[in-house]
Amino acid sequence: MNHNITTTDHDKDAKCFHCGEDCLDEIIKEDDKSFCCTGCHTVYSLLSANDMGAYYEMNLQPGASQKDTVENSRFAFLDDENTRAQLIEFTDGTITKVSFSLPQVHCSSCIWLLEKLPIFNKGISQSKVNFMRKEVYVTFNENEISLRQLAELLTSLGYTPHINLDALGKSKKEEEEKKKSRSFYIKLGVTGFCFGNIMLLSFPEYLGIGIPDRQFVELFGYLNLVLSLPIFFYGAYDYLHSAWAALSHKSINIDVPISLGIFALFFRSVYEILSATGAGYLDSLGALIFLLLIGKWFQQKTFTNISFERDYKSYFPIAVTVLRNGEEKVIPIANLEIKDILRIRSGELIPADALLLKGKAHIDYSFVTGESKAIPIKEGEHIYAGGKQKGGMIEVQIIKEVSQSYLTRLWNDEAFQKDHSQSLNNRTNRLSRYFTAVILVVAFSAGIYWWMQNDVAAAVNSFTAVLIIACPCALALNIPFTLGNALRFLARNGLYVKDTDAIEQMAELDHMVFDKTGTITVAEKSSVSYVGTTLTEEEEQWVAALCNQSTHPVSQQILDRYAHRKSNVKVEDFKELSGKGTEAIIGGKKVKIGKRSFVCPEKEVDQSIQFETHSYFSIDDETKGYFLLKQQLRYGADKLISDLSENVAVSMLSGDNKGEEERLKEIFGENATLRFQQSPQDKMNYIKALQAKSEKVMMLGDGLNDAGALKQANLGIAVAESVHQFSPACDAILSAKSFHQLSQFVKYTKSCMKVTYIGFAFSILYNIVGVSFAVQAELSPVIAAILMPLSSVTVVGLGVLLSSIVGWRTLKN
Incomplete structure (x- = not known):
């Protein structure tokens, strides 16, 4: 062409x-x-x-100007390996992840364009924009496009990355918030100054004092008009700009009716003053915008004080084993420091970028890249946050601070998201859009009615007051703040929930599926017995060393028995086969612990233990004996299941044999479904079958072998004995110590959903009453400007207060 x-x-x-x-x-x-x-x-x-x-x-003219774009050599420093290492979040030599700050992002067109980056270069596989943070997260193939070329591509599109190497690893949020606050206070001050002087010049009119000289009347009118210009063009800029952006996108937001009200007051006043037909409504305009800004400030302060925004410090339940003074200490990742040395066992998460100091690392980055393959890492090489060790225990040294945004994105990655399009929150947001359109119709109808009654003042007042007082914000903020506060209460009590949609799912569930081992049962040291050839002290050390490499409940249960035999014996070629067992070379011998089919397939089944939980032990393929494990119920499990059974259906799925079927029937009841020798695929298929019957299913598992079932369920909860394990396939992580409170958590979420309905009722009632007064011209725009932010704060405050009261009464902490 x-x-x-x-x-x-x-x-x-x-x-x-x-x-x-x-x-x-x-x-x-x-x-x-x-x-x-x-x-x-x-x-x-x-x-x-x-x-x-x-x-x-x-949008109209959505791009950023390219006049000041300099030559692409400005990004030559990105070819430097040290600089590159500071910027990238992950790389396996091919697939690389990086995030860039893009200050030019300002509208929906920017988001649309930046998320189409894969079209511009086939080496880019994914790009996601965080509009609030003005950041883009890009996954690309370094064999096809380099980091420098990526930055150059963004620049060519008008989005020059802002790269401040000095600030890497440090939080700039506080500094940015200070700048925003300073700018806002200046705007508030200018608006308040102009508004105050307009009021001062309008006193004669307020007091009914006639001014005999017409020139002074005109002078005061013109002075008010001049003073109104900063209010209109500066004080109201955010509202006008937001409304214009929405209309350019062929949509309507809350700032559209507010802006129409501002326009109506301003241009009606300009007409009256210039035509000498009246004093206008500039005092009302000044009061309106000043109070809107005060309301915004009040909202921000209120919302900040009750903020539930999660960060890794308080809501990311991951603990790590740190070596300090030669001793192991388990600490939360919030307390991690650069240069800390961690011990990472098979299946554990790497919480921050680190260097491998000791051991053979095979890192699975499937949570980061989506590709399930273990990458071998040599001592001294870099390991990226988000990987999982698939092999023996390793020691690593932290070289970067724990990244809040990176870990949060890991849990909220698209690969682990479920369809929440019909959630109450999404339905409410759609309702809010229609709400604004309806209010526009009502406002214009009220204005036209009073205009036809030859009451211009009433027409302006009713039109403007309707636009301002009717506010869908309370509707939109109700769920995020009420259920957001619930997230905080649940986290304090040991249930760490991914998002507010998960709370809604918990409140609506009608079938709960439990895994057995590590979920409703718990390993106890006294319940492990050994049957077989008497083990030497050295062989007991080998057992302890092999079990110490794994975080599986059975391995940890056996380790507890032989904890006194822990030593620094060297473990080589460790392997852990899911659902089978573990093996390694220790002292030059091949040591195995696991199922009979894995350890000694040639050995006949021992009829006396076929219905008991047991693990065989062999050295160089010579069977030494087996460990007999008695699983004990978790504290409060029987009462918990009894309480839940009154309101929902319950099932139990286990990979073990039927050894404890009779005891479990007593706990679950005759009507419950109990299935044994279930593979991970069997568990997932069972949940699919329930969902095919339109049942909303919650799955509780240990997060190790149940990832598929946790992801398939409407709500997947991983029960963590220790919070070393992390499965992003789950929607929540339940601390084992809080297992007995699960029925209280369900009850609490149901109560919180009722609180959101109360918020809806209050918001709708407020709008009906407010609009009814406004259309009758009995409510001035100034009073409407006061009530509008108060309604949002009231709904938010009511939701937070009621959800807190319910939390204090229902939950122990």
Whole structure:
């Protein structure tokens, strides 16, 4: 396709089609479109060549100006290996993840374009934008595009990455918040100053004092008009800009009706003052915007004080084993420091970037890349956060701080998300959009009615008051704050929930499926017995060394028996086969612990223990004996299951044999479904069958062998004996110490959902009453401006207060 590209001289009326700026110098024209510089024209050509013209349909002039773009050599420093290592979040030599700060992101078109990066370069597999943080997260193949080329591509599209190497690893949020606060306070001060002076100049009118000289009346009117300009163009800018952005996107947000009210007051006042037909409503305009800003400040302060935004310190339940003064100590990752040395066992998460100091590491990055394969790491090499060790115990040294955003994104990765499109929160957000459209119709109808009654003042008041007082914000904020506060209460009591949608799922469940081993049962040291050839002290050390490599409940149970035999014996070629057992070379001998089919398949089944939980032990394929394990019920498990059975159906799935079937029937009841010798696939298929009957299912497992079932369930909860284990496939992590409280957690979530309904009722009642007064012109815009933010704060405060009261009464902490 041929395009006619021409260059012309300056045209004062020409605006750049890409960025919207004036074309001050020479103008580049293509397809009847003007561009202010070569950079903007290049971006347009790039988008057109990739059939991405929809970028310009979403917003008017959505791009960033390219006039100040410098040559791409500015990113040559990204070729430096040390710099690159500081920036990237993960790499396996091919697949790499990185995040960039992009200050130019400002509208929906930006999001749309940046999430289409894979179209521009096939080496980019995924790009996601965090609009609030103005960041883009990119996954790319370094064999096809380098980090430098990625930065250059973003720059060519008008989004130059902001890279501050000095600030890497340090939180800039506090500094950014201070800058925002300073700017906001200046705006509030300017608006308040102008509003106060308008009030002062309007006193004669308020007091009914006639001014005999007409010139003074006009002078005061003009002075008020001048003072209103900073209020309109500066104080109200955020509202007007937000409304324009929404309309450009062919949508309506809450700022649209507010902006219409501001326009109505301002231009009606301008008309009356210039035509000398009245004093206008500039005092009301000033009061409106000043009070809106005060309301915004009040909201921000209130929301900050009850903020439930989670970070890894208080809501990410991962603990690690740290070596300090030669002793093992288990600490939360919040207390990790750079240069700390960690011991990582098979299946444990690497919480932060680290160097391998000791041991053979085979790191599975499936939680990061989606590809399930173990990558061998040599001593001294880099291990990235988010990987899991698949092998023997290793020692690593932390070289980067724990990243809040990275760990949170790991848990909330798309690969582990479930369909929540019909959740109450999403339905409420859709309702809020329609709400605004309805209010516009009501406002215009009220204004037209009073205009036809020849009451201009009432028409302006009713139109403006309806637009301002009717607020869907309370509807939209009700669920996030009420259930967000519930997240905090649940976390304090040992249930760490991923998001508010998971709370809704818990409140609506009607079938609970339990795993047995490590979930409703717990390993006790006194319940392990050994049957077979008497073991020497050295052989007992080998047992302890092998079990110490694994975090599986059975291994930990056997380790407890031989904890006094722990030593520094060398363990080589450790392997852990899911559902089978563990093996390693210790003292030059092959040592195995696990199921009969894994340890000694040739040995006949011992009829006396076929219904008991047991693990065989062999050295160099010579069977020494077996460990007989008695699983004890968790504290409060029988009462918990009894309480839950009154309201929901319960089932139990186990990979073990039927040895404890009779005891479990007594606990679960005759009507419960008990299934044994279930593989991970069997468990997942059982949950699918229940869901096919329209049942909402919650699955409780240990997070080790139940990842598929946890992900399949409407709500998956991993029960963590120690919080070393982490499965992003789950929706929540339940501390084993809080297992007996599960029925209370369910009860609490149901109560919290009732609280959200109370919030809805209050919000709807407020809007009905407020609008009814506004359409009758009995409510001034100023009073509406006071009530509008108060309604949001009241609904939020009510939700937080009631959910807190319910939490204090229902939960122990």
